[in-house]
Amino acid sequence: GKHQWRCSDVVFLCPDQSTCEQWVKAISNQITLLTNRPKRLLVYINPIGGKKQGKWIYDQKVAPLFHKACVSTDVIVTERANHAKEHLQTEADLDKYDGLVCVGGDGMFSEIVHGLVTRTQNDNKVDLNDPGAELARPSLRIGIIPAGSTDCICFSTVGTNDPVTSALHIIVGDSQPMDVCSVHHNNSFLRFSLSLLGYGFYGDVLSDSERKRWLGPARYDLAGVKTFLNHNYYEGTVSFLPAEDDVSSPRDKLQCRSGMCLPENTKQLTSTLLMPFSDRRDGWKVINGKFMAVNAACMSCACPRSPKGLSPAAHLADGTVDLILVRKCSRIDFFRHLLRHTNKDDQFDHVFVEVHRVKKFDFQPRNSETVSLEDLSEKSTFTPVCPGPCTCNCGSAHSSWTCDGEILPHIAIQVSVQCQLVHLFARGIEETQEQQQFVFEDL
Numbered sequence: 001g002k003h004q005w006r007c008s009d010v011v012f013l014c015p016d017q018s019t020c021e022q023w024v025k026a027i028s029n030q031i032t033l034l035t036n037r038p039k040r041l042l043v044y045i046n047p048i049g050g051k052k053q054g055k056w057i058y059d060q061k062v063a064p065l066f067h068k069a070c071v072s073t074d075v076i077v078t079e080r081a082n083h084a085k086e087h088l089q090t091e092a093d094l095d096k097y098d099g100l101v102c103v104g105g106d107g108m109f110s111e112i113v114h115g116l117v118t119r120t121q122n123d124n125k126v127d128l129n130d131p132g133a134e135l136a137r138p139s140l141r142i143g144i145i146p147a148g149s150t151d152c153i154c155f156s157t158v159g160t161n162d163p164v165t166s167a168l169h170i171i172v173g174d175s176q177p178m179d180v181c182s183v184h185h186n187n188s189f190l191r192f193s194l195s196l197l198g199y200g201f202y203g204d205v206l207s208d209s210e211r212k213r214w215l216g217p218a219r220y221d222l223a224g225v226k227t228f229l230n231h232n233y234y235e236g237t238v239s240f241l242p243a244e245d246d247v248s249s250p251r252d253k254l255q256c257r258s259g260m261c262l263p264e265n266t267k268q269l270t271s272t273l274l275m276p277f278s279d280r281r282d283g284w285k286v287i288n289g290k291f292m293a294v295n296a297a298c299m300s301c302a303c304p305r306s307p308k309g310l311s312p313a314a315h316l317a318d319g320t321v322d323l324i325l326v327r328k329c330s331r332i333d334f335f336r337h338l339l340r341h342t343n344k345d346d347q348f349d350h351v352f353v354e355v356h357r358v359k360k361f362d363f364q365p366r367n368s369e370t371v372s373l374e375d376l377s378e379k380s381t382f383t384p385v386c387p388g389p390c391t392c393n394c395g396s397a398h399s400s401w402t403c404d405g406e407i408l409p410h411i412a413i414q415v416s417v418q419c420q421l422v423h424l425f426a427r428g429i430e431e432t433q434e435q436q437q438f439v440f441e442d443l
C-alpha cells in the first residue's frame, strides 16, 4: 500500500538436499546475470539531516537488506557540510562502484549530485560556466535513502519517503532518468536545482528557516507562518522559452507515473533542447510584475506536506520545468493558494496564478542587479532592501532564491533544463492497485 515495498519470504520445498543446492545455485546464477543490479555501492550518510536519524536508519533498516542481497558497500559518514561533494569531486575512485547512495534529505542529495556531475564535467573537459554547454551525463546511478526534513526528491520519484522501499529499489537496480536545472548568474555557474527553485515566498521561508536549523523539521513551519504574516511581494521580470504547447501542459492533470519518463517515451519532448545558445531569444516571452512567489518545479515537488506537490503534473525527465508565477494578491487569496498545496484542489485555478511549462527562463529583479547575497546578508529578508528609506513591504524589496533548500548568492539568474542529466535507483511513482483497477474498468 501507498507505494511502500516490503521484503517477503518465499519458502520452496524440495525432496532432498542436492536438489535444494541445485535450486540455490540456479537462482544465484540468474541473479548474477541481472547486470542492472548494483553489486558495489559507495554510501554517504548525513548524520545531522532531518531528525538526525540518518546513521540509525542506514544501520538498522538498510544495511541488513544490502547484506542479504550480497551488495557490498563502502560507507562514509560525513563530518561537515560539503564533505560528500568534495570527496566525489576529487578523491573517490568511482570506477570501483556501480552506484552511489545518499542517506539524508534534499540538501544532501544536492551535494552528491553536484559532486558527481562536476567530476563528470571535469573528466570530460566541459565548462560548467558556459550556459550553452552540453553537459556530460554521469554513468553512476544514485539511490536516496530518505533521512531529511522534506525528502521531496525521494517522495516525488518513489511515491513515499520510506527507507526500506528505497533500499529495495536500489537492490533490484531500478533506473529513473531525472532532469536537472542549471542555474547561472551571467556567465558564472551557481548551482543545479533538482526540485524547487523559489523566489519570494519560498526564498523567504528558507532564508528564515536556516537560522532555525536547531528546531529540526519544525523550522519550516515556524518560518512559513512568519513569512506568510509578512506578506511581502517583489517586483521583477521573468523571461522564458516555452516548451511546445501540444506536447503537455502543467494543467493537463496527467501526473508523471512509472514508465512515462523513460528515454524512449520522451524523445519527442526533448528533440528541440539542443538549440544553439545564440538563438535563445527567438520565441521567448517576457512578463513584468509584482510577485508573491516565482517558483520553478523541475519535478512535482511532492512531499509529505504537499502530497501532490507544487506542480502535480510536472514530469521527472521531459526536459522541462514548470514555472509558477503567483502575482501580488491579498493575504486571504495567498492563503487559499497555499492551502491548495496540501489538498486536491487545483492550486493554479486562481486569477493571480499562472503556470508555464518552459525549457529555459531568466529572472531579473526590479532596479537591476547589483544585489548579491553578500549585500543582503546583514539584513533580514523581512526588512525590505529598498533603494531609499522604507519600512513597509513595498515592491522594491528583494527576496532571495532558494535552490533545493540552499540560498543562492545572486538574484538575477538564468536557468536551463538539462534533460535527463542524472539517473536514480527508482522507477517513478507506480499506480496503486485501485488506480490500475480504475483504468482497467474505464477501458
Ligand SMILES: Nc1ncnc2c1ncn2[C@@H]1O[C@H](COP(=O)(O)OP(=O)(O)OP(=O)(O)O)[C@@H](O)[C@H]1O
Pocket (backbone or CB within 6 Å): 045, 046, 047, 048, 049, 050, 051, 077, 078, 079, 080, 081, 082, 083, 103, 104, 105, 106, 107, 108, 109, 111, 147, 148, 149, 150, 151, 152, 404, 405
Ligand atoms: N556532517 C555534517 N555536518 C553538518 N552539515 C552537514 C553534514 N553532512 C551534510 N551536511 C549538510 O547538511 C545539509 C542538510 O542536510 P539534509 O538535506 O540531509 O537534511 P535537511 O535539510 O534536514 O532535509 P531536507 O533537505 O530534505 O529539507 C546539507 O545541505 C548538507 O550539505
Ligand SMILES: CCCCCCCCCCCCC/C=C/[C@@H](O)[C@H](CO)NC(C)=O
Pocket (backbone or CB within 6 Å): 105, 106, 107, 149, 150, 151, 152, 195, 196, 202, 206, 220, 301, 303, 305, 306, 310, 335, 338, 339, 341, 342, 402, 403, 404, 405
Ligand atoms: C496554509 C498552509 C500552507 C502550507 C503550505 C505547505 C506547502 C508545503 C510545500 C513544500 C514544498 C517543498 C518543495 C521542496 C523543496 C525542497 O527543495 C526544500 C529542501 O528540502 N524544502 C523546502 C521546504 O523548501
Ligand SMILES: [Ca+2]
Pocket (backbone or CB within 6 Å): 179, 298, 299, 314, 315, 316, 317, 318, 319, 320, 321
Ligand atoms: Ca521536468
